[in-house]
Every structure is written in C-alpha cells, then in structure tokens.
Amino acid sequence: MSKQVKAIIIAGNGTNCERETAHALTLAGADVVHIVHISELLTGRVQLSTYHFLNLAGGFLDGDDLGSAKAGANRLLHAPVSGSGEHLSDHLRRFIEEGKLIMGVCNGFQLMVKMGLLPALNGEFRQQVTLTFNDNGRFEDRWVYLKADSQSPCVFTRGLDGIYLPVRHGEGKLVADSPQILDDLEARHLSVLKYSTAEYVPTMDYPANPNGSAAAIAGLCDESGRLFGLMPHPEAYVHRTQHPRWTREPKLPEAGMGLWLYQNAVRFIRRELL
Amino acid sequence: MAWRIEVGLKDGVRDARGERVRREIAEHLGIHLEGVRTIDVYTVDADLSREQVKAAAEGPFSDPVIQHAAIGSPLAEDFDMLIEVGFRPGVTDNVGRTAKEALRYLLGRPLDDDEGVYTSVQYLLRGRIDGELAERIASGFLGNGLIQRWEIIPAADFDRSRGVPVSVPRVVSNSEIRVQHIDLNVSDDELMRISREGVLALNLEEMRCIQAFASNPATTRARQAVGLDGLLTDVELEALAQTWSEHCKHKIFAARIEYDDGQGNRETIDSLFKTFIVGATRKIRQDKGAGDFCLSVFKDNAGVIRFNDEWSLVFKVETHNSPSALDPYGGALTGIVGVNRDPFGTGMGARLLFNTDVFCFASPFYDQPLPPRLLHPRRIFEGVVEGVEHGGNKSGVPTVNGSIVFDPRFAGKPLVYCGTAALMPALLHGQPGHVKKALTGDRIVMVGGRIGKDGIHGATFSSEELHEGSPVTAVQIGDPITQKRMFDFLLIARDRGLYNSITDNGAGGLSSSVGEMAEDTGGFKMHLDRAPLKYPGLQPWEILISEAQERMTLAVPPKHVAEFVALAAEMDVEATDLGQFTDSGYYHCLYDDETVCYLPMDFVHDGVPQLVLKARWEDRGHREPVFPRPQNPGAILKVLLGRLNICSKESVVRRYDHEVQGATVLKPLVGVANDGPADAAMIRPLPDSFEGIVVAHGICPRYSDIDTYDMMACAIDEGLRNYVAVGGDVNHVAGLDNFCWCDPVQSDRTPDGEFKAAQLVRANKALYDYCVAFGVPLISGKDSMKNDYQIGDTKISIPPTVLFSVIGKTEDLRKGVTMDVKCPGDLVYLLGETRNELGGSEYYDMLGYLGARVPKVDAKTALKRYRSLNAAQKQSLIASCHDLSDGGLAVALAEKAFAGGFGIDTDLRKVAAEEGLREDTLLFSESQSRLLVTVTPAHQSAFEALFAGQCCSLIGEVRADRELRITGFEGALLINATIDELKEAWQAPLREM
Structure with missing residues (x-):
C-alpha cells in the first residue's frame, strides 16, 4: 500500500474547483485523492506530509477582496497549526524540500505567485512576479491555445507541444518585478506555457492572449520543474464533451488535453517519489 | 486610533481599472476625461502599533510587484479632481471584512467587535472638471448615494501633506432598546396611517383583522399570562406584516377573482395558484402515473424532481427587481446569492450546480430625460451584470443559460430573474433527501452572516410600487464568501446527520424562516437578544425581520448542538443557538427574557383574509397594419439582427464563468468560433455517468400587448422548443413559472386594475392549458406583482412578463x-x-x-x-x-x-x-x-x-x-x-x- 500516489486538494474560503480537480486526478491514475478543508490542516488532524502532490484549485479565495489570492496567501503564510508551534508555511516548506509536486490553477496559481512559490528564481521564495487585472479590466471566460516550452524542466508538460484550455479570470495578466526576471524566466525555460494562436505561435494579441500577460505567459514553473502554476484550467478539459466544439469535431479523442498535465504528474511521482 | 493606508500602483504599471472607469464615464455620461487613476484606501480602526500597520500595508494590503503603500500620507499627485468613494455606515463592505480577517493572521489575535477596517477607492481625474461635473461623475457613475458617500477635492484645495482626512464610517447608535406598544383601537384612517408609515404594506381589511384579533378578550387573557397587555407590540405587528406580505403570502395569486371575459361570460376563480398552477401539476402527475417524476412541489424553497435512482434535481428561479432598481449591483448580487440559498435550503440541503439569469431592461442607449429616482438603463445594465458576475463567479456556480429582453417600459422597473439548480442525494440517512421535519425540542440555530439593518422591510417594500419614500435600508450587498464558507460547512453537517431541518433566511428574515419551520412542531420560543449583530443598536423588531444576507436557519437536535457549533467554528462560520421549536401553538419571541411577541401560530399563518379582485377583459381593437411589401429584405434582416432583442450578448456571457465545476457540456456560446447563440445548456452533473441535465427558458413580454393568453402559451413553447433543440427529453421535463406583473388591483392609482387582473387570469389559463397539453408539471415558481413606478403624475408599468424556465434530463448527453x-x-x-x-x-x-x-x-x-x-x-x-x-x-x-x-x-x-x-x-x-x-x-x-x-x-x-x-x-x-x-x-x- 505504500506504493500509492497520494494527492491532496486544499479547499475552503472560496475555492471552487476542488471537485473537478479531484475527478481529473482520479482519471489520471492517482490512487488516493483527498479534498481537504483547510481547517483540517490547521487543526493538525490532516498532515500535508502524507501526500505527494498538492493541488491548489481555482476559485476566489476570500473573494479576491484584497487582490487575487492576496488574503489567501496571507493565511497560508501566517496561520498557525494548532498544538504544533508551527505554521502551515513550515509544513509547506518541508513538502517542497522533499521534492514533492505542487500545481496551482488559476486562483491557485495566483496564490503560489503571491506566496513567492513561483517562479522562485534562484530558490528564493519571495514574490518576483504578480498576476493582476486583465488589460480589458474584466473577467472573461474563453478558450485559449497554449504553446508549451519543450525545453522546460517542468515535469507536468513533458512531451507536450500545445494544449487548448479555458481561462476564466479577471486577474491573469503576468507582470514581472523587473525586466531581468523576465529574461531569467525565458533563459531558464520557466515560462512554460504561453498564450498562442491556433497554430501555437505565442501572441500578445487579444483575445488569443486574453489578458495582456507579459511575454504571453500563461504558466510558470520553478527551476526544479516540480512547482507549477497556470491561469488556464486543465481540470476543465479531461473529457471530449468539455471541449466547446465537440459536437462539430467528431475526431476529438475521448480524453481531454488538460488530463495530460495530471497524467505527467502521476507518472513522475510513481517513478521518482514512490 | 484610526490609521489610513493608501495603496497605489507604481509608476509605469497600467491601471486597467482606471482605464475602464474613464471609458465608462465617457459611455455613460458623455464626459471625456484625459485620464483616471485609482488608489485603494484602507481605514484601519484598531489598536495597532505603527509596525503592525506597516506589516499589513506591505503584506496583505498591497502587491510588492506593482503597488506601493503609504501610511497616513497621501499618494495622490498629478490630478485635477479627486473623488474618494466609500460606504455609508453599516453597508456591507466585503473588502473591509476580508482585510479585518487578514489582520487576525498577522497579529495572531482576532480583532474586537468594535475594531474594524473600512475601504474606499480614490479616483484621480485629469481633465477640465469643475465641482458640478465632479458631482455628476460621483453620483452618476462612481457612487450610489443610497449606499455610498464621497468626498470631492479639486487639486487646488488638496492638502498635500495630510491628504484626505481620516473618516471612520462606524455605525454609532445611541438609540435605546425599546419595544413600542401600538393601540389599534383607532379609526380606519388611523389604521391605514399606521400601515403606511410603518411600511407594513397591509390593506384596510388586513389591518381590521389584526385590530379584531387584538381586541378579542381571549387574546388579552392569553397575553397576560406571559406579561403582555392588550396592545400589540411593534415586534408583533412587524411579524404579521412580513408573514402577510404579498411577497410571502402571494395574496393576489390566492385571491378570489370575479372574472368577466368581456363577452358576457363570468366565472369565479378561488385562487389562481390553486386552480391553475397546483391544478395543472396535480392533473399532469395523475396522467403520468408511474412515470411521475415530481418529488417535492410547491411546499419547499425549491421544486424537486427525480434525476436517477441516487440523485434528485432541485430548481428554483427568483426575481430581485425592486432592489435592483435602487442599487443594480447590490440588488443583483443579492439576487443571485439569495436564490442560491433556495435550493440549498430545500429538503435536507443540496449542492449547487448552476445558475440561470434573465434580465429585462430598457435600452442602454436610451437618450431621453428620466423621471426622478430612476437610474439610467445603461447603469442598471452594467450594475446588474456585474452583480450577477460577482455573485455567480465567486460562488463557484456556473451561469449556463439566460437572456436579456429589452422594452422601454422596463425603465420603470428592471426585471432581474436569477435561477439556481442543485443536486441532492435521493436518500440521506435512510430518508428521502427532499423531506425534512423540525421536531419539538430541536434548537433554533442561525448560521452564517450577522444581522444588521440591511434589508429591513425588503418583503413589504417589494410588495409596493417604487415611490418617493421607498426605504433605502431595503438595499443590501451580498457577500458570496461568507455564504460559500457556510455552504461548505453545512454540506458536511448534513452528511454527518447533525440537523433535522434547514431553511433559508430570505424575505422576512428570521420571522419567516423560523415561523415557517415551526409549522412542523406548532410553535417556537426564540431569544432575539442572542442573535449576533453586525453593530449594536438594533431594536427587537429589526432583529426579527432584518433580511441581512448569507444566513440559514436550522433545527438541530439538542444532542448535536455542541458538535454542530464546534464544527462551524473550525470552519470560520458563525452558528448561534437562538431558542427552541415547541408545540405551544405560539409564535413566541423574547428579548432579555421578556416576551416581546406572542401570537398564535394559526393566526400568523392562516389569519390573513382572502383578497377579492375583479377582472374584466376587453377587446382593445388591435388591427393588422397595411403596408407595402419591402423592397430590400436583406437590409431588413441586417437591421433585425442588430436589434437589441436579437443581437449577440457575448460580451455579457463571457463575463460569467459558464463552466466552473467542469460539467457544462453544451455551453452558451457554440459554433466554429465559439460565438454562436446556443438554445439551451446541457450539464453533466455526475462525472461517472453520461446522463445530462438540460435547462432552457422562454420569455416573450411583447405578445402581452395583444393577449397574455398567447404570451404565456408562447413562453411555454419557446422554453420547450429550446429544450428539445439540444436534446432534452420532452417526456422528462418540468417547468417553473415566474410572473412579473404590474399592479392588478383596481384603485385610484391603478384605474385599469381590472384589465390587468384579467390579463393575469388569461395568462394563468394558458399556463394550465399548455402545461397539461405538453405534460410539463410545474414544480416551483414565484410572482412579483407590483412592478410599477409611480412618482407624481408619471406612471410606468412593465408589460406583463412571465419567465417560463424548463429543466429536465437526457439519458445520454453524447447525443447533444x-x-x-x-x-x-x-x-x-x-x-x-x-x-x-x-x-x-x-x-x-x-x-x-x-x-x-x-x-x-x-x-x-x-x-x-x-x-x-x-x-x-x-x-x-x-x-x-x-x-x-x-x-x-x-x-x-x-x-x-x-x-x-x-x-x-x-x-x-x-x-x-x-x-x-x-x-x-x-x-x-x-x-x-x-x-x-x-x-x-x-x-x-x-x-x-x-x-x-x-x-x-x-x-x-x-x-x-x-x-x-x-x-x-x-x-x-x-x-x-x-x-x-x-x-x-x-x-x-x-x-x-
């Protein structure tokens, strides 16, 4: 039984996508998939360390009231775990040190960025980029093409060329703290997914690039490739009937493209972490 | 002391919000500014050190990559006019609430009740703007005077060292808690004055009925036993007004109507609701026999039908018209989070699946002068769309189906229909999931948000036309996150079997929720002083009827109360024991252990006298026009395609998350470029099954101008037509009717009331005829009967409008x-x-x-x-x-x-x-x-x-x-x-x- 791939999805305070994320993980072959309310972690009843794969799902943590995921990041950084004398952030740090995987989607990506988990250049967990209001100032739901960087260390996108997924956000525009950071992201192949045309050529043009993100960045990983976040929703395309044109594209495969990211993660865990 | 923290964007960072505001000021008001920049302001009224404030300012309150923060000094520069908009005291400030919670994690202690964080937004305008223009921008676009206040400062008057003075919009109340006793042994004129000035919305006959009750010696004797005299208290009068309101009791649909069809035929209809709506469903269920799929109709917060052996489907559609007319954003936001609680509070509780939204507006391009108190249709459009966007998206419920209907008469009252569907276990702890019952001795537990003065008189206010004295407290702002936390908690409590019954606190607040739930046991005893308040100073009657949002009421067995309350606390949800359900036969409220309300349950629930209405149909002499054949039908087609009722609503649809939960298999936008208009939505609620839910609607108010009978028939057909177009099974579909009417009660103010009542009768006849003919049972619905605007000589009545929503299933969604x-x-x-x-x-x-x-x-x-x-x-x-x-x-x-x-x-x-x-x-x-x-x-x-x-x-x-x-x-x-x-x-x- 110790050879099980165990995934956790943290829920509560405004997460919305935990159930479909759990479904995606199950389809991808994870053996244990738990949706855990954050109070279970803060009371110490559930230990993060028992899992291999932490999923931070989409939603509106605390309503995004202080800016997307800001209040959520504050909670994860400062909330104590009852009776342990530690903070949840200490548990998270150990989880990362053990080489385990974290994927943040949409609000989960915003959370990782604002906690400084991504891109974590030079292993520094301080905020180096941000995700802020779309250039048109509005929330939008639309499907986008994403070009993957084949030279990226990212374990989630291995073997991928391009994927098609929905974005559903109002604050997805990536802004870097300095031009140097953007250069480093490019040079180290950490800007692993880019908004692109239907031919998978990265673009700054709206609406293919829905938010005006710098360098068309839609997803980032850290230098280990094990921490990964993206604005589009892979859990929203795991079956062909979730594709917006499945009624007119009879050749679509049964499995959706978003599933690939989860399958890569599960495969990696089986090979490296079990 | 209060600290003022300003958070602005760093140089060179694009201010997308400011740009949008500039664009919209030009579109809404025709005022062209050179630039708009924005600053977020947090006013922290708490006992903190400067270091603590600095940690907050540079931590959760700002983003180090794009923002910088200043404490106690202004960031504003390079502007011609500054407008700072904040909330009035007591108005829900969601950002402020979140900021207060964030401080708790930083400080390692929760903030006290008398500490708080208040937010405002500063707009720095560049351009040629004088004070008058600035006031127009503030009142006409940036703020809404009902809920917000603003400060306007020209650059020349701005104090560059100290900035905008600190102001703390804390609710200050010196009012003493006092229960008033009202003498109803007075003249008819005086009775009506009491009703009118108290916004009770009770008519003379109803007031006389209460008068007779109060003067009955048996009443006095019973009251003396609990320490009350023969005079009714304000708590009692308010409780009766809420429960007897048109909004809660549907008096027009329950009325006895003398109908004259204008051709010499007369009939008496004893309740439109019982005759045509309940009657149709009863007949259809009989006709379907073993194929009847209805599980719970008309008796709960929402209707329930069978989905499969394991799951049942819950659906409800509501309107939130009157509040949306006054504050479009708050009204619509409250509408969506409010209707979410209906399916959630049905049976033992259900998990939300999707929302539907249908709006009726006047043209956003309307360019004529508006009568007083009406907001411009464009502002209503923008506010309502944004309210539903925030309410739906933040709650994680996809908006999958809707439409926008335009008619100039909706300038008088916009219609905001919000629907929510949910899924509940067919069986829960061995009992059907759609059945619930409070037991004698169960504790009354209120869960979720706190009570404030927001939403007082919502139920009675919406039972009147919009007039000069319409109360501003009827406006409220929803808080999706507090509600989301509560729902997360309640689903766990449900699955652990911690309660016996649940219902929503909507119209009428505790007075309705506890009053209705207590019908199971025949009474209750509730301590109003135990209810958690947003701020002190609420009178007992206000606590009882406040419609403050995000609250549910539950019946919790005493043995589970401790576990229930502890689980709530862990999940950051407030749960409070307010009393117990009894079999005393009395609606009994206390404050500080003194009885303030003691009414027999049967008088509260069955005492309202039946309304009697006259309805007379008349032939209005409509004729077909005679005109020459058009020369260029192609040009006409293009004009038609661009008409507001036909044109693309993509810009609105994209602002709603229509696929969160990953279940939307037929989305609102379809086709080769993902932008064609879908007829209906299809949902896959269970990821391990290909059974699907199909949802659609029909609405055609313009046909009402000829005959409401055909309007209703066409709305039903349109709903079904859309439903079958995508693959919905016509043998497994239910309907919901939402009537929005103009006042059909004949009076000086409504001289054509008899005709409007006849229109209502005819629509109901069609509802019966066509639901029976199509075999579509009605499972729930709602009516909103006073959609008129009347100030001075100006009266605007909406066209009689029925939204007919349909929900059903398909065995295989892959055939969509x-x-x-x-x-x-x-x-x-x-x-x-x-x-x-x-x-x-x-x-x-x-x-x-x-x-x-x-x-x-x-x-x-x-x-x-x-x-x-x-x-x-x-x-x-x-x-x-x-x-x-x-x-x-x-x-x-x-x-x-x-x-x-x-x-x-x-x-x-x-x-x-x-x-x-x-x-x-x-x-x-x-x-x-x-x-x-x-x-x-x-x-x-x-x-x-x-x-x-x-x-x-x-x-x-x-x-x-x-x-x-x-x-x-x-x-x-x-x-x-x-x-x-x-x-x-x-x-x-x-x-x-």
Whole structure:
C-alpha cells in the first residue's frame, strides 16, 4: 500500500474547483485523492506530509477582496497549526524540500505567485512576479491555445507541444518585478506555457492572449520543474464533451488535453517519489 | 486610533481599472476625461502599533510587484479632481471584512467587535472638471448615494501633506432598546396611517383583522399570562406584516377573482395558484402515473424532481427587481446569492450546480430625460451584470443559460430573474433527501452572516410600487464568501446527520424562516437578544425581520448542538443557538427574557383574509397594419439582427464563468468560433455517468400587448422548443413559472386594475392549458406583482412578463446537438408550419406596428414534433438544430450559418406555410413550435421517415461558400449576403458593453 500516489486538494474560503480537480486526478491514475478543508490542516488532524502532490484549485479565495489570492496567501503564510508551534508555511516548506509536486490553477496559481512559490528564481521564495487585472479590466471566460516550452524542466508538460484550455479570470495578466526576471524566466525555460494562436505561435494579441500577460505567459514553473502554476484550467478539459466544439469535431479523442498535465504528474511521482 | 493606508500602483504599471472607469464615464455620461487613476484606501480602526500597520500595508494590503503603500500620507499627485468613494455606515463592505480577517493572521489575535477596517477607492481625474461635473461623475457613475458617500477635492484645495482626512464610517447608535406598544383601537384612517408609515404594506381589511384579533378578550387573557397587555407590540405587528406580505403570502395569486371575459361570460376563480398552477401539476402527475417524476412541489424553497435512482434535481428561479432598481449591483448580487440559498435550503440541503439569469431592461442607449429616482438603463445594465458576475463567479456556480429582453417600459422597473439548480442525494440517512421535519425540542440555530439593518422591510417594500419614500435600508450587498464558507460547512453537517431541518433566511428574515419551520412542531420560543449583530443598536423588531444576507436557519437536535457549533467554528462560520421549536401553538419571541411577541401560530399563518379582485377583459381593437411589401429584405434582416432583442450578448456571457465545476457540456456560446447563440445548456452533473441535465427558458413580454393568453402559451413553447433543440427529453421535463406583473388591483392609482387582473387570469389559463397539453408539471415558481413606478403624475408599468424556465434530463448527453451548421452539403429542414403571425413580432416593432395576429400554439402537433425530434437525436440523425423565435426564419437561418461558418442556400417556395402569405411574412413571422434542422444526406431517408405525415419541409442546403441566399416566390434572390456581414450586424450593438 505504500506504493500509492497520494494527492491532496486544499479547499475552503472560496475555492471552487476542488471537485473537478479531484475527478481529473482520479482519471489520471492517482490512487488516493483527498479534498481537504483547510481547517483540517490547521487543526493538525490532516498532515500535508502524507501526500505527494498538492493541488491548489481555482476559485476566489476570500473573494479576491484584497487582490487575487492576496488574503489567501496571507493565511497560508501566517496561520498557525494548532498544538504544533508551527505554521502551515513550515509544513509547506518541508513538502517542497522533499521534492514533492505542487500545481496551482488559476486562483491557485495566483496564490503560489503571491506566496513567492513561483517562479522562485534562484530558490528564493519571495514574490518576483504578480498576476493582476486583465488589460480589458474584466473577467472573461474563453478558450485559449497554449504553446508549451519543450525545453522546460517542468515535469507536468513533458512531451507536450500545445494544449487548448479555458481561462476564466479577471486577474491573469503576468507582470514581472523587473525586466531581468523576465529574461531569467525565458533563459531558464520557466515560462512554460504561453498564450498562442491556433497554430501555437505565442501572441500578445487579444483575445488569443486574453489578458495582456507579459511575454504571453500563461504558466510558470520553478527551476526544479516540480512547482507549477497556470491561469488556464486543465481540470476543465479531461473529457471530449468539455471541449466547446465537440459536437462539430467528431475526431476529438475521448480524453481531454488538460488530463495530460495530471497524467505527467502521476507518472513522475510513481517513478521518482514512490 | 484610526490609521489610513493608501495603496497605489507604481509608476509605469497600467491601471486597467482606471482605464475602464474613464471609458465608462465617457459611455455613460458623455464626459471625456484625459485620464483616471485609482488608489485603494484602507481605514484601519484598531489598536495597532505603527509596525503592525506597516506589516499589513506591505503584506496583505498591497502587491510588492506593482503597488506601493503609504501610511497616513497621501499618494495622490498629478490630478485635477479627486473623488474618494466609500460606504455609508453599516453597508456591507466585503473588502473591509476580508482585510479585518487578514489582520487576525498577522497579529495572531482576532480583532474586537468594535475594531474594524473600512475601504474606499480614490479616483484621480485629469481633465477640465469643475465641482458640478465632479458631482455628476460621483453620483452618476462612481457612487450610489443610497449606499455610498464621497468626498470631492479639486487639486487646488488638496492638502498635500495630510491628504484626505481620516473618516471612520462606524455605525454609532445611541438609540435605546425599546419595544413600542401600538393601540389599534383607532379609526380606519388611523389604521391605514399606521400601515403606511410603518411600511407594513397591509390593506384596510388586513389591518381590521389584526385590530379584531387584538381586541378579542381571549387574546388579552392569553397575553397576560406571559406579561403582555392588550396592545400589540411593534415586534408583533412587524411579524404579521412580513408573514402577510404579498411577497410571502402571494395574496393576489390566492385571491378570489370575479372574472368577466368581456363577452358576457363570468366565472369565479378561488385562487389562481390553486386552480391553475397546483391544478395543472396535480392533473399532469395523475396522467403520468408511474412515470411521475415530481418529488417535492410547491411546499419547499425549491421544486424537486427525480434525476436517477441516487440523485434528485432541485430548481428554483427568483426575481430581485425592486432592489435592483435602487442599487443594480447590490440588488443583483443579492439576487443571485439569495436564490442560491433556495435550493440549498430545500429538503435536507443540496449542492449547487448552476445558475440561470434573465434580465429585462430598457435600452442602454436610451437618450431621453428620466423621471426622478430612476437610474439610467445603461447603469442598471452594467450594475446588474456585474452583480450577477460577482455573485455567480465567486460562488463557484456556473451561469449556463439566460437572456436579456429589452422594452422601454422596463425603465420603470428592471426585471432581474436569477435561477439556481442543485443536486441532492435521493436518500440521506435512510430518508428521502427532499423531506425534512423540525421536531419539538430541536434548537433554533442561525448560521452564517450577522444581522444588521440591511434589508429591513425588503418583503413589504417589494410588495409596493417604487415611490418617493421607498426605504433605502431595503438595499443590501451580498457577500458570496461568507455564504460559500457556510455552504461548505453545512454540506458536511448534513452528511454527518447533525440537523433535522434547514431553511433559508430570505424575505422576512428570521420571522419567516423560523415561523415557517415551526409549522412542523406548532410553535417556537426564540431569544432575539442572542442573535449576533453586525453593530449594536438594533431594536427587537429589526432583529426579527432584518433580511441581512448569507444566513440559514436550522433545527438541530439538542444532542448535536455542541458538535454542530464546534464544527462551524473550525470552519470560520458563525452558528448561534437562538431558542427552541415547541408545540405551544405560539409564535413566541423574547428579548432579555421578556416576551416581546406572542401570537398564535394559526393566526400568523392562516389569519390573513382572502383578497377579492375583479377582472374584466376587453377587446382593445388591435388591427393588422397595411403596408407595402419591402423592397430590400436583406437590409431588413441586417437591421433585425442588430436589434437589441436579437443581437449577440457575448460580451455579457463571457463575463460569467459558464463552466466552473467542469460539467457544462453544451455551453452558451457554440459554433466554429465559439460565438454562436446556443438554445439551451446541457450539464453533466455526475462525472461517472453520461446522463445530462438540460435547462432552457422562454420569455416573450411583447405578445402581452395583444393577449397574455398567447404570451404565456408562447413562453411555454419557446422554453420547450429550446429544450428539445439540444436534446432534452420532452417526456422528462418540468417547468417553473415566474410572473412579473404590474399592479392588478383596481384603485385610484391603478384605474385599469381590472384589465390587468384579467390579463393575469388569461395568462394563468394558458399556463394550465399548455402545461397539461405538453405534460410539463410545474414544480416551483414565484410572482412579483407590483412592478410599477409611480412618482407624481408619471406612471410606468412593465408589460406583463412571465419567465417560463424548463429543466429536465437526457439519458445520454453524447447525443447533444448544437445550433451551428456543421458541414457543406447537409440538408436544411424546417419543422412546423409558418403562418400569418406577425403580431407583436420584432419585425412589426421595427416598423412601429403592434398588429393583431399574435402567434398561437398548437400543442398537440408541437408535442408530436418534439417527440420525433427526440427520436432523431437518439439515433444521431441530426447535425444541428436551432429554434425559431424573434425575427423568425430569416434570423434563424442567418444565425445557423454564421455560427457554423458556412453558407446556406434556401428557397421560400419550399416552406410549408398557410396560403397567401407574403414573402416578408414567411421570412419574419414568429409562428411557434418551429425548428431548423440540418441533416447529412446519408441520414435523409431515416430522418424523413421519422417525420412522415408531419409538417417538415426540405428548404435548402448548407454551402461551403459563406453566403446566405434566400430565393423568393419569383425564383429571384430575395436575400444574398455574406455570413460575415450578417454576423457583424449581429455582433456590433452590444460588443463593447
């Protein structure tokens, strides 16, 4: 039984996508998939360390009231775990040190960025980029093409060329703290997914690039490739009937493209972490 | 002391919010500014050190990459006019609440009740703006005086060292807690004064009924036993007014109506609701026999039908019109999070699946002067859309289906319909999930948000027309996150079996929720002073009837209370024990252990006298217009495509998350470029099954101007037509009726009340006739009966409007069909007959006519057609299917073609139609029950065999060449346009909204 791939999805305070994320993980072959309310972690009843794969799902943590995921990041950084004398952030740090995987989607990506988990250049967990209001100032739901960087260390996108997924956000525009950071992201192949045309050529043009993100960045990983976040929703395309044109594209495969990211993660865990 | 923290964007960072504000000020007010920048302001009223404030400012309150923060000094520079907008005391400030919570994690202690964080936004305007213009911008766009306050400072007057002075909008109340006793032994005039000034919305007969109750010696004797005298308290009068309100008791639908059909026939109807709505459902359930899929109808917060052996489907649609007229954003936000609580509070509780939204507005481009207190339709449009966007998106519930209907009369009252569907276990702890019952001795536990003065008199206020004295406390702002936390908690509590009953705190607040739940046991005893308040100073009656949002009431067995409250606390949800359910027969409230309300349950619930209404129909002499045949039907088609009721609503649809939860398999936007107008949505609620839910609606208020009977029939048919178009099973579908009417009670203010009541009777007759004919049971609904605006001599009444929503299932969602043409060479069929039915059509309206020949529905042939269509879908014979509605055949052909990215070649001579129709009638008639279908040639014979003997015409073919060509009677091309120009005409009008 110790050879099980165990995934956790943290829920509560405004997460919305935990159930479909759990479904995606199950389809991808994870053996244990738990949706855990954050109070279970803060009371110490559930230990993060028992899992291999932490999923931070989409939603509106605390309503995004202080800016997307800001209040959520504050909670994860400062909330104590009852009776342990530690903070949840200490548990998270150990989880990362053990080489385990974290994927943040949409609000989960915003959370990782604002906690400084991504891109974590030079292993520094301080905020180096941000995700802020779309250039048109509005929330939008639309499907986008994403070009993957084949030279990226990212374990989630291995073997991928391009994927098609929905974005559903109002604050997805990536802004870097300095031009140097953007250069480093490019040079180290950490800007692993880019908004692109239907031919998978990265673009700054709206609406293919829905938010005006710098360098068309839609997803980032850290230098280990094990921490990964993206604005589009892979859990929203795991079956062909979730594709917006499945009624007119009879050749679509049964499995959706978003599933690939989860399958890569599960495969990696089986090979490296079990 | 209070600290003021300002957070602004660093130099060079784009201010998308400021840019949007600048753009919208130009669009809404016609004021062109050179620039707008924004600053967020947090006023922290708490005992903190400077270091702590600095940690907050540089931590959760700002983003180090793009923002910088200043404590106690201003960031504003390079502006001509500064406007800072904050909330009035007591108004829900969601950002402030979150900021206060964030401080708790930083400080390691929760903030006290008398500490708080208040937020405001500073707008720095550049351009030629004087004080008067600034006031127009502040009141006309940036703020709403009902809930917000603002400060306007010209650059010259700005104190650059200290900035805007600190101001703390804390609620300060010096009012003493006092229960008033009201003498009802007074004249009729005095009774009505008490009702009017107290916003009780009770009529004279009702007031007299309460008077008689109060003066009954038996009443006095019973009251003396609990320490009350013969005078009723304000708590009691308010409790009765809430429970007896039109909003809660539906007095018009329960009235005895003397109906005269204008042709000498009279009848008495004892309750429209019982006769036509309950009556139809009873008959349909009998007709269906073993196939009856209704589980819980009319008795709970929402209707429940069977989905499969394990799951039941819950659906409810509400309106939130009056609050949306006053504060469009808050009203609509509250509307959506409010209707979410209805399915959630049905049976033992249900998990939310999706929302539907239908709005009725006046044109956002309206350019005439507006009567007092009305907001511009554009502002209402923007506010309502944003409110539903925040309410739906933040709650994680996809908005999958909706529409926007335009008519100038909706300037008087916009209609905001919000629906929510949910899924509940068919069996829960061995009992049906849709059944609940509070038991004697169960504790009354209130969960969720706290009580404030927000939403006081909402139920009685919406039972009146909008007038000068309409109370501002009726406005409230929803808080999706508090509600989301509560729902997360309650689903766990439900699955652990910690409660016996649950209901929503909506209209009437605790007075309604506890009062209704207590009908299970026959009484309750509640301590109003134990209720958690947002701020001190609320009177007992205010606590009882406040409609403060995000609250549910539960019946928790005493043995589970400790576990229930502890679980709530862990999940950051407030749960408070307020008392217990009893079998005393009394509606009993106390404050500081003194009885303040003691009313017999049966008087509260059954005491309201039945209203008596007169209804008289009259022939208004409508005639068909006579006008020459148009010369250029192609140009007309383009105008029609760009009309507000027909054009693309994509800019709105994209602002709603329509696929969170990953279950939306047929989305609102379909076709080759993901931008065609879907007829209905299909949902896959269970990831391990291909069973689907289909949801659609029909709404056609313009037909009411001719006959509300046909309006209702057409709305039902339109709902079903949309539903079957995508593959919904016509044998497993339920309906919900939402009536929005103008006041139908004859009075000096409503001299045509008898006619409006007759319109209501006729719509109800059609509701019965067509639901029975189609076999569609009604499972829930709502009425909103006072949609009038009256100030001074100006009266605006909305057109009688019914939203008919349908929900049902499909056994295999993989057989779902979308409206876009799929492949060149496919055959184009028109199902159904086209008749001379342009009355109330978009075409006539465009020409300035109403007409007389409103579309009629032939349910028998329509049902046969829908069943054959279902059969064709099951056999996968159909490539695409689109319903015909506003704008008729020509519009449907254009939409099908441009959504699919291919042309269509078609010939009007092949259209099955009544004799002697003109070409323009064929093109634009809105005859009902018609659908356009495309079929690949390989399936031609199988498809035609299914429709043998029915009205089914092969009218053309899908073409690769991107042109819509329609041939007329003489064989010449009537319309020849590229699909790109047609699509442009359809997309342009609301693209920038």
